[in-house]
Amino acid sequence: MRIANLVSGVILIVFGMFMLLWIIPMQIEEGPAGMMSPRLLPRMMIWLILGLSMLLIASNLRINTNAFEVTPISLLELLALAKIGGVFAVALSLFLTSGPLWAGIALIIGAQVVLGERRPHVIAFVPFFLIGGTYLLFYRLLGTAIM
Numbered sequence: 757m758r759i760a761n762l763v764s765g766v767i768l769i770v771f772g773m774f775m776l777l778w779i780i781p782m783q784i785e786e787g788p789a790g791m792m793s794p795r796l797l798p799r800m801m802i803w804l805i806l807g808l809s810m811l812l813i814a815s816n817l818r819i820n821t822n823a824f825e826v827t828p829i830s831l832l833e834l835l836a837l838a839k840i841g842g843v844f845a846v847a848l849s850l851f852l853t854s855g856p857l858w859a860g861i862a863l864i865i866g867a868q869v870v871l872g873e874r875r876p877h878v879i880a881f882v883p884f885f886l887i888g889g890t891y892l893l894f895y896r897l898l899g900t901a902i903m
Contacts, residue, residue: 760828761816768809775802839870860887 780798787793843866851859864883873879894900 765813772806
């Protein structure tokens with residue numbers, strides 16, 4: 757587990773530096789004079805990620821007594837990841853071919869089935885209430901489109 761934490765910390769540091777040096781300056785403009793910069797909050801969050809990743813690395817830098825650690829990820833967890841990835845792939849293909857309504861329905865129902873839900877009334881009504889409630893909230897109550 758320590759090796760995974762070290763690798764994760766290094767990857768997060770590289771990601772944070774990439775965000776600070778290239779992505780944030782390219783994507784977010786400086787604010788006008790006398791106003792707080794729109795780059796401030798993203799930079800603060802990246803610095804927080806950098807600090808926590810350095811803490812992760814520092815807490816796992818000790819002599820490794822067991823060089824051959826067993827991976828903490830089981831085969832069942834990898835299978836669950838593949839199933840959820842398949843649900844997202846189906847939803848993405850439906851989004852590109854049929855539109856967001858069918859993709860949302862497929863995503864909600866597929867995630868329920870993959871996570872073990874077997875009651876048909878729950879599988880049928882959860883997408884209805886989520887999508888219908890979103891429609892009522894944005895279009896009817898707030899009077900605006902979802903963008």
